[in-house]
Amino acid sequence: MRSSESGLSGLKSRLTVQLRAGSGGLLLLAVTVGAGAAGFAILFRFLIKTFTLLLAGHPDYAAVPGASHPGLEGLGRWFLLGTPVIAGLLYGPLVHFFAREARGHGVPEVMYAVARRGGRIAPQVAGVKALASALCIGGGGSVGREGPIVQIGSALGSTCGQLLRLPEPRLRVLVASGAAGGIAATFNAPLAGVFFAMELILSDFAAQSFGMVVIAAVTASAIGRAALGDAPFLHLPTFTVAHPIEYLYFAVLGVLAGAVGVIFTRILYAIEDLCDALWRGPEWLRPAVGGLALGLLLVAVPEMYGVGYPVLGHAIFGRYALGFLVVLLIAKMVATSLTIGIGGSGGVFAPSLFVGAMLGSAFGVVANDLTPATAGAVGVYGLLGMGAVFAGAARAPITAVIIMFELTGEYGIILPLMTAIVLAAGVSHWLSADTIYTLKLRRRGVDLGVRETIASASRSLGELMAAVPEALPHDASLVEASHALAASRYGVLPVSDRSGGYAGVVTARAVSEAISDGRHDTSPVDLVIELPVAVRVTDPLDVGIQALDRSGCGAIPVLSGTGTDAVGWFDYQIALDALSGAGTTAAGSPASVG
Numbered sequence: 001m002r003s004s005e006s007g008l009s010g011l012k013s014r015l016t017v018q019l020r021a022g023s024g025g026l027l028l029l030a031v032t033v034g035a036g037a038a039g040f041a042i043l044f045r046f047l048i049k050t051f052t053l054l055l056a057g058h059p060d061y062a063a064v065p066g067a068s069h070p071g072l073e074g075l076g077r078w079f080l081l082g083t084p085v086i087a088g089l090l091y092g093p094l095v096h097f098f099a100r101e102a103r104g105h106g107v108p109e110v111m112y113a114v115a116r117r118g119g120r121i122a123p124q125v126a127g128v129k130a131l132a133s134a135l136c137i138g139g140g141g142s143v144g145r146e147g148p149i150v151q152i153g154s155a156l157g158s159t160c161g162q163l164l165r166l167p168e169p170r171l172r173v174l175v176a177s178g179a180a181g182g183i184a185a186t187f188n189a190p191l192a193g194v195f196f197a198m199e200l201i202l203s204d205f206a207a208q209s210f211g212m213v214v215i216a217a218v219t220a221s222a223i224g225r226a227a228l229g230d231a232p233f234l235h236l237p238t239f240t241v242a243h244p245i246e247y248l249y250f251a252v253l254g255v256l257a258g259a260v261g262v263i264f265t266r267i268l269y270a271i272e273d274l275c276d277a278l279w280r281g282p283e284w285l286r287p288a289v290g291g292l293a294l295g296l297l298l299v300a301v302p303e304m305y306g307v308g309y310p311v312l313g314h315a316i317f318g319r320y321a322l323g324f325l326v327v328l329l330i331a332k333m334v335a336t337s338l339t340i341g342i343g344g345s346g347g348v349f350a351p352s353l354f355v356g357a358m359l360g361s362a363f364g365v366v367a368n369d370l371t372p373a374t375a376g377a378v379g380v381y382g383l384l385g386m387g388a389v390f391a392g393a394a395r396a397p398i399t400a401v402i403i404m405f406e407l408t409g410e411y412g413i414i415l416p417l418m419t420a421i422v423l424a425a426g427v428s429h430w431l432s433a434d435t436i437y438t439l440k441l442r443r444r445g446v447d448l449g450v451r452e453t454i455a456s457a458s459r460s461l462g463e464l465m466a467a468v469p470e471a472l473p474h475d476a477s478l479v480e481a482s483h484a485l486a487a488s489r490y491g492v493l494p495v496s497d498r499s500g501g502y503a504g505v506v507t508a509r510a511v512s513e514a515i516s517d518g519r520h521d522t523s524p525v526d527l528v529i530e531l532p533v534a535v536r537v538t539d540p541l542d543v544g545i546q547a548l549d550r551s552g553c554g555a556i557p558v559l560s561g562t563g564t565d566a567v568g569w570f571d572y573q574i575a576l577d578a579l580s581g582a583g584t585t586a587a588g589s590p591a592s593v594g
Contacts (some may be wrong), residue, residue: 147347360385
């Protein structure tokens with residue numbers, strides 16, 4: 001009996017090790033997370049449809065804007081005044097008391113979790129976000145379903161990784177896999193899911209990460225297609241370029257779209273600030289009270305109800321006049337901003353596509369009125385506007401190109417798309433330092449482009465460094481170096497040059513790789529010498545920690561203020577002592593090399 005239990009325990013231990021460290025284990029986890037994200041995407045879409053049917057009386061109210069509720073015919077469209085209030089009474093307390101991260105559009109929270117928290121997201125976020133966003137959209141919230149499913153899938157991947165106690169690099173990959181799976185299943189667009197996760201969530205295209213994210217997206221897309229069908233979520237017109245001069249029009253549209261993307265971002269946070277300034281009651285009640293303002297807007301422009309894909313489709317097919325397209329463009333920016341500002345839960349991805357479709361279609365109408373012989377179809381500009389405004393708002397040009405290509409299936413769209421999208425992203429970068437996602441974090445004091453500073457960073461490395469270990473001579477053999485490294489604290493030692501000065505460092509990893517073939521045992525240590533990132537005695541603690549991280553070594557030399565001599569030694573133990581308040585250094589003055 002004991003032997004059987006011991007065997008099972010050993011099998012479990014080996015399986016756990018494989019999941020935590022093996023490439024096969026990560027592959028299995030990516031497939032699992034992709035399947036889970038697809039399941040949540042299917043459930044999420046079902047919840048949205050169910051709540052919309054209950055609150056508005058139609059599966060998608062944007063398809064029949066202005067219609068009355070089947071059970072409330074006497075009210076006409078005025079029933080829209082109450083739907084956001086009822087929804088807010090339900091999701092407001094849910095978000096406030098169970099997962100406040102679920103408020104808003106979700107993607108910035110995932111970006112922050114990956115960049116600053118090692119990919120850790122609270123497990124309850126997935127369930128709360130699914131319910132809250134479905135209630136918000138079903139109750140008329142003018143937001144998208146893609147942002148929520150990114151956060152839902154990411155939370156699922158993070159929870160899976162945390163349960164297995166995965167190291168942070170693997171945990172981040174699973175978070176990105178969940179995001180990619182959610183987008184792939186929701187849009188029926190696996191490539192868009194992959195590039196969204198890599199470009200916006202990970203900001204990294206490493207080969208292993210890319211492979212795992214692809215596997216998750218393919219798994220999610222296959223399950224999504226089996227459950228929801230293989231049809232694209234939007235039926236779009238065939239794309240053609242009738243005349244070369246249209247590329248000039250595409251370029252102009254790209255410039256305009258970049259500016260509109262930035263304007264959308266500014267309006268979003270301006271209205272959120274206004275809501276913050278006006279509201280004085282409990283946060284859990286804010287969505288319900290604010291829902292009255294949203295309800296008034298829906299009564300005036302019922303096309304703003306929910307995600308609004310049917311309205312977007314009508315615009316692309318040229319069924320709206322120029323004036324109404326402008327009204328829809330402005331109304332969508334205000335409605336989305338108001339939904340987020342009152343504490344709603346939903347994404348800004350779909351609204352940016354909606355705004356882009358209105359802008360592009362309006363541009364196409366004007367172009368056809370001015371130059372009907374060369375302008376081309378209105379729908380062409382609507383399609384380009386969708387991708388270009390998203391690129392201007394999110395500054396994710398690769399994702400914008402890929403998703404529009406997948407939605408249309410037209411290879412001929414690539415060159416016009418790249419023209420408009422690259423210009424839109426460039427104009428956006430020129431007008432604003434932040435995107436619609438990163439601005440939310442910057443307003444909280446978080447800059448993802450700069451590593452977080454450390455509270456005790458005012459202490460310099462010169463105050464903290466230890467003595468430099470005895471250096472290896474440059475002509476020492478690799479075998480001699482291996483003996484010295486085996487006795488060293490972190491498997492890294494300095495190397496002196498011919499004159500006794502500092503020449504670089506040698507690591508146990510480099511030496512072991514060099515002598516593994518049995519032919520370089522007597523080769524000099526010069527063969528594997530390295531120069532880690534230089535830090536100096538005047539540098540603060542956080543600079544030293546960043547240099548350690550980038551070097552891949554357990555310790556690095558500290559150079560003199562202006563010279564190239566190693567005058568101290570800095571390692572992770574010193575950093576931990578400094579951060580914990582011990583801050584002790586080696587007794588006596590540190591010895592130098594050189």
